[in-house]
Amino acid sequence: MLENAMAAPVTGERSSPVAPVRRGASWRRGGAGRAPRKPAGRLRGVAVPLGLMGVDVLALALGLVCAAPAGTAPGAREWTVLMMALVVPLNAAGGLYRVRLFSGPLHGVARLAGSGLLTAAVALAPGWGVSDPRWAWEVLVAGGVFTGAAVCGRWVFHRVSRPGEGRATLVVGGGRHAGRLVATLLAHPEYRLRPVGVVSERRAGVPGVPVLGRPAGLADILRLHPVHTVIVAGVGRAARESARVARASGCEVLFAPEPGDALTQIVPLGEHVRSFPLVRMRPLPQARPTWPLKRALDCVVAVTGLVLGLPVLIVCALALRREVGPRVLFRQERVGLDGRPVQVLKLRTYEPEDAREAAVRWSIAGDSRIGPAGRLMRRLSLDELPQFWNVLRGEMSVVGPRPERPYFVERFSAMVPGYDLRHRVPAGITGWAQVHGLRGDTSIEDRVRFDNHYIDDWSLRGDLKIMARTVWCMLRSGGA
Numbered sequence: 001m002l003e004n005a006m007a008a009p010v011t012g013e014r015s016s017p018v019a020p021v022r023r024g025a026s027w028r029r030g031g032a033g034r035a036p037r038k039p040a041g042r043l044r045g046v047a048v049p050l051g052l053m054g055v056d057v058l059a060l061a062l063g064l065v066c067a068a069p070a071g072t073a074p075g076a077r078e079w080t081v082l083m084m085a086l087v088v089p090l091n092a093a094g095g096l097y098r099v100r101l102f103s104g105p106l107h108g109v110a111r112l113a114g115s116g117l118l119t120a121a122v123a124l125a126p127g128w129g130v131s132d133p134r135w136a137w138e139v140l141v142a143g144g145v146f147t148g149a150a151v152c153g154r155w156v157f158h159r160v161s162r163p164g165e166g167r168a169t170l171v172v173g174g175g176r177h178a179g180r181l182v183a184t185l186l187a188h189p190e191y192r193l194r195p196v197g198v199v200s201e202r203r204a205g206v207p208g209v210p211v212l213g214r215p216a217g218l219a220d221i222l223r224l225h226p227v228h229t230v231i232v233a234g235v236g237r238a239a240r241e242s243a244r245v246a247r248a249s250g251c252e253v254l255f256a257p258e259p260g261d262a263l264t265q266i267v268p269l270g271e272h273v274r275s276f277p278l279v280r281m282r283p284l285p286q287a288r289p290t291w292p293l294k295r296a297l298d299c300v301v302a303v304t305g306l307v308l309g310l311p312v313l314i315v316c317a318l319a320l321r322r323e324v325g326p327r328v329l330f331r332q333e334r335v336g337l338d339g340r341p342v343q344v345l346k347l348r349t350y351e352p353e354d355a356r357e358a359a360v361r362w363s364i365a366g367d368s369r370i371g372p373a374g375r376l377m378r379r380l381s382l383d384e385l386p387q388f389w390n391v392l393r394g395e396m397s398v399v400g401p402r403p404e405r406p407y408f409v410e411r412f413s414a415m416v417p418g419y420d421l422r423h424r425v426p427a428g429i430t431g432w433a434q435v436h437g438l439r440g441d442t443s444i445e446d447r448v449r450f451d452n453h454y455i456d457d458w459s460l461r462g463d464l465k466i467m468a469r470t471v472w473c474m475l476r477s478g479g480a
Helices: 002-007 042-070 076-084 089-092 110-123 131-162 175-187 215-222 237-248 291-324 355-360 371-379 387-392 404-417 420-425 444-456 460-475
Strands: 167-172 194-198 210-214 229-232 252-255 271-273 276-280 329-335 342-345 397-399 427-428
Touching: 042 089, 042 110, 042 131, 089 194, 110 131, 167 175, 167 237, 175 194, 175 271, 175 276, 194 215, 210 460, 215 237, 229 237, 229 355, 237 252, 291 342, 291 371, 291 387, 291 397, 291 460, 329 404, 342 387, 387 397, 387 427, 397 460, 404 420, 427 460
Parallel strands: 167 194, 167 229, 194 210, 229 252, 397 427
Antiparallel strands: 252 276, 271 276, 329 342
16 A cells, blocks of 8 residues: 555665655646746636626616606615615626626626516515505616616627637647537637637648647647637547646636537536537636635735734744754745745654654654654644744645655655646645545545645635634644
């Protein structure tokens, strides 16, 4: 088992210095050592929803202004404003603020009208609001003007916000399906997906669109050509690998399954190009609009943790000084984002024999050199408190995969599939694996699965959940 391999005696190891981890993202196959391009779509992912929300707010204001001359019952104005304010949350729940490939002038009319009718039904229900017929007229006028203004405003917004010549698009895949998709994109520029090339095992392409290479060289192709969107025609293993490479390069990725494919039956599509179904691949966490909020949350939590934890740190330092000597705070090299080394701060709960033992010994559970105070701190994870300083410096995050020493990163990357994918995001003080009890001498395969699930499914709400569970684990004296 993997755990037995990690527990191999140190004396049998070579005495040369531990080889450092390669700089650059080993998880970015075909592109190690190069900086990823700026993630595509983050600004658009924020600007479009905010712009559509602004259109609705202006339409609401216009509706309220137009409804005023209709006659206002006593107390009705406040109720009308309150009811109309429900429209924006209803539109958000209905997906009207999502970024879409193409939105025609009539897109969303049914949902806009539905949210307006639902608001009117709630407002005019018996026992609600103001029992005066003039209020019913005011609500109807405000709702009608809002719907018309919102539809017109959205049409203008989409006309203004569309890129002029379309987003440079690369189609990956061969055969008739990919060829028809490219021909459709060329014939319908209103989708703003401009084919600049095809990546295929076949040399024959579509007239006017060159074949830039084979899927095996996709990373190099994306590095040499300015591509915004990659459409993968197909859903097989090779297609998934191409999508992974494209996403790691910072591109927007869309799957185009063939008609009748099982994927079209189990995944909500939501997008199409002239009846070609499209499935949008979730971008890496760093490319999502809410990712900058993670850094803001990290700073708030780190400052709070350092201020509130200072008395605890002082007590721990005094206790450890009696057990291990004056050097109670030390730095240890770990591997963080993109495989880069991070000097992690920790409280020293025991004194290793030499630097080699500190670098290659896996577990010290049960070591007689750990005193009572050190054992308690390790169980409660109090020895990790100084890492809030690493978080404040931007070297780590509060939540993320736990960083490991370079020696073990090299071993685990060679032995456990997907281990190096953990380095797609900054390392954390706590993580999804830790709050499920996967800390210390536990299964590396399980940790990898939990960590990669956290990255693929990242959300700010998930980070808050993990923080809360970490505090709960510490209060239960189990550590996290």
